Amino acid sequence: MILTSTLQRKTLFRRTTALLATGALTVLLTAFGNAPAQGAVPPPPSGWTTVFSDDFNGAAGAGVNTSNWMYNTGPGSNFGTGEIETMTSSTQNVHLDGNGNLDITAIGSGSNWTSGRIQTPSAVAGAPAGGKLEVTASLQQPTGGLGYWPAFWMLGQGQWPENGEIDIMEDVNARSQVAGTIHCGVSPGGPCNEGNGIGSGLQNCGGCQSGFHTYTMILDRTNTSNESITFYLDGNAYFTVTEGQVGTSTWQQAYDHNLTILFDLAMGGAFPNGVCGCTTPTGATTSGGTMTVQYVAAYTTNGGGGNPPPPGGGAITGIAGLCVDDRSASTANGNPIQIYTCNGTNAQQWTFVQAGTTLHVLGKCMDITSGGTANGTLVQLYDCNNTAAQVWIPQSNGSLYNPQSNKCLDDPASSTTPGTQLQIWDCNGGANQSWHLP
Template identity: 50%
Template sequence: MSETSGTPGRRRPYRRALVAVLSTLGLAALAATTVTPTATAAAPPPPSGWTQVFVDDFNGAAGSGVNTANWQYATGKGYPGGPANWGTGEVETMTSSTSNVALDGSGNLRITPRRDAAGNWTSGRIETNRTDFQPPAGGKLRVEARIQMPNVTGAAARGYWPAFWMLGAPYRGNYWNWPGVGELDIMENVQGLNTVWATMHCGTSPGGPCNETTGIGGSTACPGATCQSGFHTYRMEWDRSTDVEEIRFYVDSTHFHTVRENQVDATTWANATDHGFFIILNVAMGGGFVDAFGGGPDAATVPGHPMVVDYVQVLSAGGSGTTPPPTGNRDAYSAIQAESHDGQSGTMTESTSDTGGGQNIGALANGDWALYRGVNFGSTPARQFYARVASGAGSGVSGLVEVRLDSRSSAPIGSFAIGNTGGWQSWRTVPANISSVTGTHDVYLTFTSGQPADFVNVNWFNFGR
């Protein structure tokens, strides 16, 4: 893996680490056991003090696909414009075919790797549509799934890499800002070993404060039945209620790994955690993590063993809000912090040196956007737009900051052009005239340029009459 870097805050390294060899493990064959997976009727009810903010029990007709109101398929050999082979060297092609991703009619999702007669592998990868999973301020977030790993061991398991994990929201639509935007691996496994790995990725790669491409990881054996022969519940608890923020990982009731805020510098932690995340379920074949334990897939690998998922559930507890933060009721005439968006594509979040501190959004280039729901303009028309912006763009690089209402396809109601301001943290407030606006609207900031380079950061914006 290599790193592309420029000025501070503009790092765009390859995504998704190759988790390091945490200990020397042999690949002795484990006896395969045929087990008929069973599902609970539903995800367990939230414990006292917790609120359910997302759940999918994967109930549905056998052979049907996932609920696309909750999930989207990631297909091919990588994201459009992103690194090849998902940035990890895995060899499969991800598909949306029900031969790879399907409900089984008994309350389970099955993600099944398959190999065709020519030796080509296919598999499945699904991601939540939502990208806003994070703890409320002063509260906790719990993300869990009940999963049976592919029930295959020994030589037949060579190349298998099932995972249940999360990526920072700024990654969606960018694909080159890993690991700075954060990755939380709740469950990873390779080669049919009776081991679950959990890891946080952050900072820069290679090396950096989070020891990339290894990350900050831990592992343990599955308690009771092996990871392959039975269901286990894999859980992450992200806790902002403690003096030092921490992220804890569990298998069933066994707590086996913790990452604490004070293990890295404040900027690294903020860049990795001060935003929402989305959830991913996939089974890769091959790749760097697999290579660390002997490689594969090869001629001995047996296709067709699914990762079986009973449910995925997200819970929130305590704090000063819920997950996600309440939307709507934004005052158009007060500063709207750019990082408080309700949706985005292509942005990253970083600490700002601007007056008042906090965060700004950056890495903004042609086609990127951010959404702010429920902005109230009142009954007296707004006619001005103000944005706090900075740019370290190269000579001749510039673009438009545009305001659109209610849809990204709406015509802009106003815009201004911006180029180099003296640096990515050299801030100025730029005004623009806009068409008269009253009432309450969803506001989109869109970024348009005639070239692909980043051209602006945004700290906050508001409107005037």
């Protein structure tokens, strides 16, 4: 994927500005060793389930497992951050080391650098209602001096920052520190203070360039009236943000759904420049600094209710008590989703899956045709694929909100004619956008 979209530029620009005002920091430069793996992905604790993991086993010099990862490639000049590297899919920049580790390496000098960025191709991890999500990685930060900017983070699909971002680990200039930050709401400003976000600022991380350390985020939805995100370094909590700080609707839109997982190693840009008060990288910056990742894993606990209601099969009813229906009970991709007289058939037995905020019927998902965002784009049945076109977030007024389009599920012109295909439209709180979930 070429990183030239407005969303991607906004996201990276935000990551720059979020940490500029952190004050003077102590530089720690240590000799970087290609350390061997120290263990496999930890098994889930009792009561938890592994939903995604990679231990980066494979032959030395091989690329990443493309079932788990996609390469985000393109010049840093497109990212809006001032960073100067070009992200590539070359194994010189992104490769397995043969010892069970992933290496992301920045190579270059002057203004000519290459590096790497990988992302899960779909939104693989979310906390179920009433449950928890833990996302963790064991990694060693790069040495090499001024200009290095490693990151381990998560990103919601669709609009940024509305659909959420969680930065689990960021550091800069090979300093022995770490920062955790969330992003949500609107930009600029809003409840998450965009484009800065709400963050810990840079915290001490002793030895983080000389050995592996664990960087963890837990999204806790067990307190359904005040969910939270907590950041951990080596199992020790150092920063927490709560739903109450940003408001329920903003929080639900940002975090009550699945997100993707990313690793990247940028070079130069406004953040490292701002911290050192100089232009990075410099002539003293060493080529070949590497972020080494031992493993990454995501675990969840089972949900136990919450608001909106827990998963369960049944009818979704709208205006005049009509039911949301898969036309003719067809499972063909692209089949219309319509309103119809309630009849109790399987074509009307919907399941709301909280972790992905998706609506399922007959083994497939409610989907916006071609991922459209315009008023009047029709809604269809399609293979579940974790894309933003299949995210439906229940609102307190009964509407089903799709963050990517910034629109709601809509019964056209408040029709009560069975067979009318549903669409998306600007959210207006009308009766034709009020839906009752099973």
